[in-house]
Amino acid sequence: MAMTGVLRPGHMQLRVLDLEEGINHYKNVLGLVETGRDAQGRVYFKAWDERDHNSLILRQADSAGMDFFAFKVADKATLEKLDADLKAYGVATERIPAGELLETGERVRFMIPSGHAIELYAEKTDVGNGMQYVNPDPWTPDAERGIAPVRLDHALLYGPDIEKVQKLFVDVLGFYLVERVLMEDGKTDLAIWLSCSHKAHDIALVRHPEPGKLHHVSFLLESWEKVLRAADIMSMNKVSIDIGPTRHGVTRGTTIYAFDPSGNRFETFCGGYQPYPDYAPITWTWEEVGTGVFYHDRKLNERFLTVVS
Amino acid sequence: MAMTGVLRPGHMQLRVLDLEEGINHYKNVLGLVETGRDAQGRVYFKAWDERDHNSLILRQADSAGMDFFAFKVADKATLEKLDADLKAYGVATERIPAGELLETGERVRFMIPSGHAIELYAEKTDVGNGMQYVNPDPWTPDAERGIAPVRLDHALLYGPDIEKVQKLFVDVLGFYLVERVLMEDGKTDLAIWLSCSHKAHDIALVRHPEPGKLHHVSFLLESWEKVLRAADIMSMNKVSIDIGPTRHGVTRGTTIYAFDPSGNRFETFCGGYQPYPDYAPITWTWEEVGTGVFYHDRKLNERFLTVVS
Amino acid sequence: MAMTGVLRPGHMQLRVLDLEEGINHYKNVLGLVETGRDAQGRVYFKAWDERDHNSLILRQADSAGMDFFAFKVADKATLEKLDADLKAYGVATERIPAGELLETGERVRFMIPSGHAIELYAEKTDVGNGMQYVNPDPWTPDAERGIAPVRLDHALLYGPDIEKVQKLFVDVLGFYLVERVLMEDGKTDLAIWLSCSHKAHDIALVRHPEPGKLHHVSFLLESWEKVLRAADIMSMNKVSIDIGPTRHGVTRGTTIYAFDPSGNRFETFCGGYQPYPDYAPITWTWEEVGTGVFYHDRKLNERFLTVVS
Amino acid sequence: MAMTGVLRPGHMQLRVLDLEEGINHYKNVLGLVETGRDAQGRVYFKAWDERDHNSLILRQADSAGMDFFAFKVADKATLEKLDADLKAYGVATERIPAGELLETGERVRFMIPSGHAIELYAEKTDVGNGMQYVNPDPWTPDAERGIAPVRLDHALLYGPDIEKVQKLFVDVLGFYLVERVLMEDGKTDLAIWLSCSHKAHDIALVRHPEPGKLHHVSFLLESWEKVLRAADIMSMNKVSIDIGPTRHGVTRGTTIYAFDPSGNRFETFCGGYQPYPDYAPITWTWEEVGTGVFYHDRKLNERFLTVVS
DSSP states (O other), rough: OOOOOOOEEEEEEESOOOOHHHHHIIIISSEEEEEEEEEEEEEEETTOOOBBSSSSEEOOOOOOOEEEEEESSOOHHHHHHHHHHHHHHHHHOOEEOOOOOOTBBBBBEEETSOOOOOEEEEOOBBBOSOSSSOOOOOOOOGGGGOOOOOOEEEEEEESSSHHHHHHHHHTOOOOOEEEEETTTTTEEEEEEESSSSSSSSEEEEEESSSEEEEEEEEEEEEEHHHHHHHHHHHHTTTTTEEEEEEEOOOGHHHHEEOOTTSSSEEEEEEOOOOOOTOOOEEEEEEHHHHHOOOTOOOOOOOOHHHHHO | OOBOOOEEEEEEEEEEHHHHHIIIIIISSSSOOEEEEEETOEEEEEEEOOBBOOSSEEEEEEEEEEEEEEEEOOHHHHHHHHHHHHHHOOEEEEEEOEEEEEEEEEEEEOOOTTEEEEEEOOBOBBBBOOOOOOOOOOOOOGGGSOOOOEEEEEEEEEOOHHHHHHHHHHHHTTOOOEEEEEEETSSSSEEEESSSSSSSSSSSEESSSSTTEEEEEEESSHHHHHHHHHHHHHHTOEEEEEEEEESGGGGGGEEEEEEEEOOEEEEEEEOOOOOOSSSSOOOGGGGHHHHSSSSOOOOHHHHHHHHOO | OOOEEEEEEEEEEEEEEEEEHIIIIIIIOOOEEEEEEEEOOOOOETTTOOBBBEEEEEEEOOOOOEEEEEEESSSSHHHHHHHHHHHTTTTOOEOOOOTTTTBBOOOOEETTSSSSSSEEEOOOOOOSSOOSSBOOOOGGGGGGSSSSOOOOEEEEEEEHHHHHHHHHHTTTTOEEEEEEEEEETTTSEEEEESSSSSOSSSEEEOSSSSSOOOOOOEEEEEEEHHHHHHHHHHTTTTTEEEEEEEEEGGGGGGGEEEEETTEEEEEEEOOOOOOOOSSOOEEOOOOGHHHOTTTTSSSSSHHHHHHHO | OOHHHBEEEEEEEHHHHHHHHHHIIIIIIIIOOEEEEETTTEEEOOOOOOOOOOSEEEEEEEEEEEEEEEEEEEEEEHHHHHEEEEHHHTTOOOEEETSSSSBBBEEEEEEEEETTEEESSBBBOOOOSSOOSOOSSSSGGGGGSSSOOEEEEEEEEEOOOOOHHHHHHHHHHHOOEEEEEEOOTTSSSSEEESSSSSSSSSSSEOOHHHHHEEEEEEEEOOHHHHHHHHHHHHHHOOOEEEEEEEEEEEGEEEEEEEEESSOEEEEEEEEOOOOOTTTTEEEOOGGGGGHHSSTTTTTTOOHHHHHHO
């Protein structure tokens, strides 16, 4: 109990149009640590302060976007139980054998109503965060190589039927609703932020006619000063910045949205308040959606609602 | 599931020698929000960004120290289950009726081997954080009144038999060990940091011959710049600072330790990494205990090990 | 010697369309301290950490914009010498008697080729910064009332003949060129940043066909975290934000541009490197003017070149 | 005029007991850039954002301490004038030929009543700050190598007759008094802070019976977050920290004092308000000297008054 079931986002497999460009971006600009390459040619990364072997996997493909987004669960018994619960709920699941992803145990994969492949897994090799587990320093040189986020934080996905996704994540996977944005009708959700922890969000969704789209994958920074540093590094490296540095009204986090060379949007995110499951959700009305998303500009840019990968 | 069982530290009742001095300190200097007074003369406070009615209760008494430290649990069913689990484990529990603390439901109280009274409860009235739950601003004027922490964060307790406390918190209450400091023998724990969440600690204990002592109650700040501001406000108000601003090796958090007018130590804490239950615990050896506790001074001050309330 | 001649920007008189709106904006949102009102109905303000009686004077008028921008000089002898030097240089000067502005000594006023009225003065009453000059605290409650800049920092003026303005400021008033942006021809200056100190700029000019226009008046913040706080306060108060928080390439400072209720642009600025008169000026080419002005967006917004008051 | 005469601290020659240890400390821990070695075996450094060839010169010797502390003046004519002014004031001056220090022009050296060798010079080769002077980035990788201060900021010297030093610096060199600490008699200065600019201090002195001693040489950091980073790097490298991170009451700056391997105290300093020559000086009384020096501890540590090199 306490932290049980689904623990946290664990990995995302992302498609890039040019692998070398993608590697350069995620390793040298974003500053992730490369941890391996597999026989399929996929390249594995982790953020410097993550301990598990990988959190981002790049695959070269003809179109950008996300292949799957996975959550680590507490242990193998939990994995079995959640698989059974999903099936009982009517969700078809698939088993991906251990080792299909490097240093990663068996995965349970399923499609959610928004058209995204979600995975659960219980095991990924602890390769350490570069600091020993006895008398560690507070940070390492990797914490200053590139933008250097501390972890994969969350993803925002675009697709239809997000109320069904919410029900699945809440009823089966134990998430809770933290915030939501209403559509013009004042009752339908345009967007939802869900947490399985006391993070402001572990996954978020925006209602969108086309299924299976990725709005952004987000990486955590430790301070607003590191957000400035991230924006500087993006400019030094000619990264296309969508918006930021700024603050979200939703979650109160600070943020930069930018694009990788293949057009996948990524976020460098910081802060956000820490909700708990007993918290009443926060609602943003249609009139204030601009303020909810970009607290300083107080209006959406066209790209936010239309550009996805 | 996900966040289940014990959610977070919920309230601490603290004894002060002079109530008016205590109120002035916690309201005007620390900047908590006063939320009520009861028939016994106790005074209730919450941090500005907490939503539940109270997290700190002051009681005038002849000696300083802590009466009890409580955790909020997920719901009433969880409270019943944990009470049963505690009894099954051999811990005597007591029920404190709803309303004995203002706006607080029934509490389950029990003594832990270190000699501290711990409570569990499922209900406390949501009085809001001063921002509406529809289209909220990111902060309010209360966020800048006094030191203005966002929440009660954790407590560090001193007493004997901390290995028994650890076993109880891990086996019955679902906590996990995040970090520990070893004694000179290289095997006995001098201190342990336990989490029921992905906070670096929700409770910590130091081995100490005298039972039931409070080392400090800790309040969370949002940035290192707010830690500086807190130290400034302490000096402006002649608060006795124990140490800081500095960094802990343990948890990596930044910190100031200071004393309230009655001699209770409190901490304004910021940051710290976010562990999960699958993380291997970090160990600090006896030789490096100074670095572990005060990362910059790299030695304990005498007060750390001896002054408790 | 060392700091001699012209010391710093001292005051600006600004026209607002509605005095009460203007007072509310500069007092309650920007957080300046109101220090007086005169018989003409003008309202005087200073930043909390300024010691002289006023730095911003609001005058109600039918059009927004700047009446005059003034520099404090070292002493009365300096004022006399600079007046003589200006006349010798061929600049007509006018004397405004002491007391015409509250608590301000005699002023020497002259028009510069860009069509702006500039003033020099040697005396303004020291009213203190709210902290005593014996054993002061590092800041006061006024440092957290509204955005609360520490001082009037500089102004950016739009008008023709900026090369003549540069010559006058350098040859007569002792300023030096810190940075410049070139026009498409690769040799004419589009914009110049001039300093009389080791600030990155005390005054800046952009070449513009219409004379006497104000691009923005700038106020100094102490940290990037205070820039975020400023943006939050602007949004809480529905202030129209032009751009930011972001960084300038020119000066490296961090910034928000926003508009007062009358349409005068103001800046909350932080940082910037500290040049000295022996520094070679930095040049931005036409191709990189976007990066020079807004380092993260890397392009000018239309408003930057067209909206002035 | 405006910035004339003495511009800023330019270089200090420091004695170290072991040259290799000293080089390692100033290059790899403090993060200065090594710019040359001369025939005498002296090693030259500059801070990453300084443009002139050197600001710190290490010389191996049998005792730690400072050989001389130099100020850059506006130009050669200024150097001649100040030399003449010093002589007219009764100060014996010596000329050190150009080239005696690498890439440095002729120096005028003289002893001040506190027993320190002070130098003036007008020329030092501009080697750049690692960023081009056309379309520069805001910072370079050197800005994150080691502690990486942006510049040599000031020095605090210990010796007798500081009132005579003050008179010389004010009357001949154009400095002004920014702050002072009084002795127990309520009238004699224990310490003085002098500025030739709008920095809170370019040089400071503490009354001390032994002449010619160095309390600390100070290097400027850009933010309080970089002060934390500096303290972390010191601990990672086992640098002996004297005190900090903390705030000074005097100047309001934030600070860490630490020792190089030879026992020379150095400071990593940030912030401080910006005074001008028209500012009334701030006075700290004997009773509040602790608060003035260490604003949070509010008492001097014994080392502050006794340990010098």
